[in-house]
Amino acid sequence: MLDNIASLTPAQIVAELDKYIIGQKDAKRNVAIALRNRWRRMNADKSIQSDIVPNNILMIGATGVGKTEIARRLAKIADAPFTKVEASKFTEVGYVGRDVESMVRDLVEQSVNMVKQKKKEEVKQKAAEVVEDIILDALIPPIQGRATPGYSSTSDPNAMPDNDFELNERTREKFREKIRNGELEDRKIEIRVQQSAMPGMGVMGPGMDEASMMNIQEMISGMMPKKTKKRKVSIAEARKILLEEEAAKLIDMDEVKEEAIFKAENSGVIFIDEIDKVASSSKKGSGPDVSREGVQRDLLPIVEGSTVNTKYGIINTDHILFIAAGAFHVAKPSDLIPELQGRFPIRVELDSLTKDDFYQILKFPKNALTKQYEALLSAEDVELTFNDESLDEIASIAYEVNAEVENIGARRLHTVMSRLLNDILFDVPDKIGANARILVTREMVQEKLSGMVKNRDLSQYIL
Template sequence: MTTTELKDLTPRQIVAELDQYIIGQHDAKRNVSIALRNRWRRMNSTPEMQREITPNNILMIGATGVGKTEIARRLAKIADAPFTKVEASKFTEVGYVGRDVESMVRDLVEQSVSMVKAAKKEQVKTRALQIVEDMILDILIPPVKQAPGFMMEDRNNDSIPDSDAELNERTRERFREKIRLGEMDERKIEIEVQQNQAPNIGMIGGTVDELSMMNIQEMIGGMMPRRGRRRKVTIGEAKKILLEEEAAKLIDMDEVKEEAIRKAENTGIIFIDEIDKIASSRGGGSGGPDVSREGVQRDLLPIVEGSTVNTKYGSINTDHILFVAAGAFHVSKPSDLIPELQGRFPIRVELQSLSEEDFFQILKAPKNALTKQYVAMMAAEGVELSFQEDALLEIARIAFQVNSEVENIGARRLQTVMSQLLNDFMFDIPDVIGPNAHVVVTKEMVQEKLTELVKNRDLSQFIL
């Protein structure tokens, strides 16, 4: 995202955007909106201060399913920023089996490259489409070369018939219009598709780190010739395949790499989930799993502090990447993290557990509410679905009750409850319930399908 676009997003506007998808958690929204706005402030300060201003990384504390990941992911989408989510428990210190901590930065750069490449392809799409149309037309109606010696002046004479080249050109233009309108999408043609011959490589008898393996793969891929393969596809499919190939040829990959590195460095967001799983229990023994957990924290520390990481697209500096860490901290607490790592997450936000009213709002208000998703899926089958207000209140009550009595998995509980409620309808469409039908979900229906399960405490289906 450019500085102009970031300038248009004030903290209040960012919170308003997040409110469209996430219910409650106002403190967390305020803090992430300030962190995002601070990026524009940094990029518009003096060059000397730009290097000095570091992001205020955020530690979110809250039970599962209260919106921690969703807040970070939506923030990245609002800012059009590269975003990657990792689980801290998947990392292990060097020498143990697991992922290298630097891989999260490489994942972020991959995401950034994909975003920049997609934007560049969109810019050259019109030119690429023209080339693709010409390629398809060459297959359908090969161009006719004009015979040598043909006098241009003679074309003004109506008595002289059109040349084959002119007729061919007019026919091609008519077919071009049909291709653009999609009238020929079902017709089959044979095209040549580029195929990379690079094999997958595995190493035996030695340890090769992830970056070295990627570089070896890329080097061998560059040495192997790209061979074409003939495929018979519809014109609709050919347009997609050839458009991707031709757009890739028109963009400058060196420019893409440089821009992607800059974008990741200045606007990237890395979300480290389950950070509580690597917190050492204070006062415990000096050995065992705590040693490994502390080792992971010490491996994470230089990345979060700011260091240079080598990727296959070039070196990236992590000084200004925004890190958002999250954990439930049921067993451990934030102070169990090593002090150096605690200091790198100065903003701490506690997310509230969801109430019954929150569940009701989650079902009703967000743009991507579960109820709206089911309405859209049934509409695809020609069936109209609607929910009565008291039915939504009852669904919220039951979801909240199950969370209280069994295991609190937050808003994710609504997915299992809604699935149990509507699975019979989803199965009967379209064989039993045909198009133009109208399904109304009432309070009585919700009670009939769900309350008995709660009463009998037969809740195994609800536990994820």
């Protein structure tokens, strides 16, 4: 189950994170250790396995420095179910807020989808063969009532002569070859597809929690007969629709649920953002602080380890890795209730981004903004490139605007790049045609962005 982690040492996990996130070495080291400990626990002595609990992590840092990205990339490296929640949303409607157990249900849902997708890939070949026969039957229906060899067609008027049957089979084989070669992709055929469940079905009742609501809705949906409808679609589209349906029929949902629960329990990652928003700034008080402390006390059993009822079964949260994050500009980590503080033993302070960090963020990550814009314009056969001086100037302006207006971290680069390239993106392909080459230079950056910091009146419009 955790074989993919077995091949990754903490140093290799950090190297993988380095491909997408600049700096923050301390945070990367801690999450890499936490991830490797998952595999270590699963391979430890059985007598102590259940007693080894994960060291949850509290990330402290301003917005846009990479807290969420580190957690999300970590889950992707581990092929683990991942869900992100904002702690502040649990206080939106006062003390009660949203059911905190919903984060665990979201994690299980994510896990089920991941396992289901993996199982579908395993049966894809078998499903493809079934789909090919369905498409072939829609194109050339097989002859029913073939005459038995040597059986006189005169004695049974409904029996088809052998030569007609063989002609039909030869035609079907020719069309099968055409389907496999992709020669009939645009040909329209009529297929029967399952209708989706009735939307907007609700269940009303006093004191009903989210899990009960989902279970009742699923039960009612399961009792209703499955309806099908005819659709006229191209063979390419029919293959896509039918492949999904046939693959779903071939997988064992009980096995999927069991594996998904195990995966969520042993490799799931829950990222609780804005944890500082539920920290009470004063130890005693009333009003909002009572609500915040109430949310912390609701979160505590989930983080400590408890059982949560989901529509796929009961899940234990003892070994789920929780990563909490917050800017802590107003509140301090010590303002959290002591019990919750104790459940996040690893504290990591993330560094604010420097001008050099911005430069590296623009140049090195696999998903760098510069590479994203280059890919967008390559779709129009336009070659966009940035020289080093231009990247240095963009980084300098982004850093300056953050210092002058409000520090939103790396997200500032999105605003700067958008303003820099908006005219080019608008002019392609009308004024700037295919095969054009555009080099972004320091002079171009200065010309386009010179007013961003100098003009204080415009600063209110800069996000």
